[in-house]
Amino acid sequence: MSTTVTHVFITATNKLEPDDKHARKRIRKQAMSKSAQARKKRGGYGQHNLIQYPAEYLPCSGSKSDPQVSVKALIPASLASSSYEKMRIRYNFDLLDLSQLTSFHISYATANILANKPTMLTEVLGHRDWSYLNYLPGRIGHNSALDKAAACVAARAQQWLASPSEPVSSSILKLYSSALAALQAELQCPNACLRPDVLCATQLLGIYELLKMSTEDAWRYHSTGATALIKLRGPGRCETDFEKALVLSHVGQIFHEALNINQTCFLSDDPWQAALRSIPTTDNLFSDRSEPIISLLTTVCRVPEYFYKTTQIICVTRHDTPVGLVDDVKNNLQLLRLQLLHWYETFFGPASSDYPKVAIDKDRKHEALGFSFAVSIILNRLLFCLDPVENAPCEATAQDSALKILMIANQELSAVSQAELFMAIKFKVAKVTLATAERWRDWRMSVCAQAGSLMETLIMPKDVFVDWCQRMGWETPRQP
Incomplete structure (x- = not known):
C-alpha cells in the first residue's frame, strides 16, 4: 500500500495488517464522519444517549396484560427554547399558575381582601383553569409591552412566594415602571393600541396590582383601562380564542364598573351579545367559558341599564x-x-x-x-x-x-x-x-x-x- 493514499477503503482485497494503527484510525474517522455531520445538522452532536429512556419510566412488568402505549405518548417532547420558557426559568415562576386571578369572579372587592389578607393568595396559586394566560407561551417575544408586563408579574409572584412579608423590591418596581412606559407607548399609537397583546399587557398589570397587595384604587386604574380598550376594540375584534379569553376574563369587571359609575353596560349591545354567545365550550359545566356562565353573563349585562333608569x-x-x-x-x-x-x-x-x-x-x-x-x-x-x-x-x-x-x-x-x-x-x-x-x-x-x-x-x-x-x-x- 502506498504511503500517499488519503482514503482507505475496506474491501475483500485490501487486507490490513493488525498492527497498522494509522490505517485503522483513518478507517474509524471516515466511518463516523457522515453520521457526525448528520448529528451536527440535527443539533445532537456531542450529546449522548439521546434515544435512551430513563429506567424509572419503563414498564416494571413483562405481563401481556400491561397496557400497550406508543412511544410518542410515553416519551414527552423536549421543551422548545422559547421566550416564554426563558422567562419562566429566569424568574422561577410559571404565569399559568395565576389563572384563577383571571376569572370573571375577580372584582374590586377581591383587591381589598388581598390587600388586607395577602396569605390567601397561596391557596389559589397553582390551580389552573382555562384563561388568556394559556396563550402566553406563543405570544411572549413578539410585543415589548406584553413581554415587560409578563416579566413584571412573574418577578413579583416569585418574590412574594419567597418572602411574603417583604415589600416590593426596587428591581421589580423598575420592571413595573418599564412595563408602564412600554404600554403607554403602545397606547399612543392608533393602530398598536388595538392589538390583543396590548390588552393582555393591560390586564396583566392589573394582576400585578393584586400581587402587590395594592389598594382598590390602584387595581381599578388598570381595570378601567382594560374596559376602555375592550370597548374601543369593539366586538369585531373578539374572534380568536385569545381575544375571546381576554374579553371573557373582564366581563365581571365591566359589569361592576357600569354599576359603580351608574352607566349602561356596552356588553348588552347586540353585537357584543353575539360575540359572547360564540364562546361556550363543554370542557367543564361551570368554567368561565361554559354555557351556564355565558348564559348568565349575557343576561346580567342588561342590569346596569335598568339600574341607571331606576336611579x-x-x-x-x-x-x-x-x-x-x-x-x-x-x-x-x-x-x-x-x-x-x-x-x-x-x-x-x-x-x-x-x-x-x-x-x-x-x-x-x-x-x-x-x-x-x-x-x-x-x-x-x-x-x-x-x-x-x-x-x-x-x-x-x-x-x-x-x-x-x-x-x-x-x-x-x-x-x-x-x-x-x-x-x-x-x-x-x-x-x-x-x-x-x-x-x-x-x-x-x-x-x-x-x-x-x-x-x-x-x-x-x-x-x-x-x-x-x-x-x-x-x-x-x-x-x-
Whole structure:
C-alpha cells in the first residue's frame, strides 16, 4: 500500500495488517464522519444517549396484560427554547399558575381582601383553569409591552412566594415602571393600541396590582383601562380564542364598573351579545367559558341599564316621570328577573338532571350560583323601590337570596380563601342587603298604613334608596 493514499477503503482485497494503527484510525474517522455531520445538522452532536429512556419510566412488568402505549405518548417532547420558557426559568415562576386571578369572579372587592389578607393568595396559586394566560407561551417575544408586563408579574409572584412579608423590591418596581412606559407607548399609537397583546399587557398589570397587595384604587386604574380598550376594540375584534379569553376574563369587571359609575353596560349591545354567545365550550359545566356562565353573563349585562333608569326615576324625576317610562322599566326588570329564574331552574332545578353529564368544578358552580343570587337581589330591590305594593314579595326574596349567599360561603366552598376571594362582591351585596333590611321594612310598613288614602303609586324615598347605593359604592344622580 502506498504511503500517499488519503482514503482507505475496506474491501475483500485490501487486507490490513493488525498492527497498522494509522490505517485503522483513518478507517474509524471516515466511518463516523457522515453520521457526525448528520448529528451536527440535527443539533445532537456531542450529546449522548439521546434515544435512551430513563429506567424509572419503563414498564416494571413483562405481563401481556400491561397496557400497550406508543412511544410518542410515553416519551414527552423536549421543551422548545422559547421566550416564554426563558422567562419562566429566569424568574422561577410559571404565569399559568395565576389563572384563577383571571376569572370573571375577580372584582374590586377581591383587591381589598388581598390587600388586607395577602396569605390567601397561596391557596389559589397553582390551580389552573382555562384563561388568556394559556396563550402566553406563543405570544411572549413578539410585543415589548406584553413581554415587560409578563416579566413584571412573574418577578413579583416569585418574590412574594419567597418572602411574603417583604415589600416590593426596587428591581421589580423598575420592571413595573418599564412595563408602564412600554404600554403607554403602545397606547399612543392608533393602530398598536388595538392589538390583543396590548390588552393582555393591560390586564396583566392589573394582576400585578393584586400581587402587590395594592389598594382598590390602584387595581381599578388598570381595570378601567382594560374596559376602555375592550370597548374601543369593539366586538369585531373578539374572534380568536385569545381575544375571546381576554374579553371573557373582564366581563365581571365591566359589569361592576357600569354599576359603580351608574352607566349602561356596552356588553348588552347586540353585537357584543353575539360575540359572547360564540364562546361556550363543554370542557367543564361551570368554567368561565361554559354555557351556564355565558348564559348568565349575557343576561346580567342588561342590569346596569335598568339600574341607571331606576336611579333617574327615584333621585331625579320621581312622580313627574311619565307613567309609560316607569312601566317600561318595571316590565324589563321583571323580564330579567324571570330570565334569571329560568337560568336557575335549568342548571340547579329539577330540569338540571337532564343536562349532559360533564365535569363539574363544584367551587365554580357555587360561585356562579352566588353571583346569580347577588344579581337577583338587585333586580328584586329595584322592583320593590318602584312599587312596594304590587312588588311587596320582592324584598322578602332579596333577603332570602342574601342569606343563601352567606350559606354558600359558609358551607359549600372548599376553602376559606376560595370563598373570600371569589365571593367577595357577593358577600358585600348580601351583607348590605341585610344591614338595610330594617329601614326598608319600616318604609314598607308606612306604605301599608296609608295605602288606602294614596291616589298615586308610591316610589321609595330618595334618602332610603341612596343609603343602599352608597353602602354598595354605587353612584347616584345628584340633586338637580
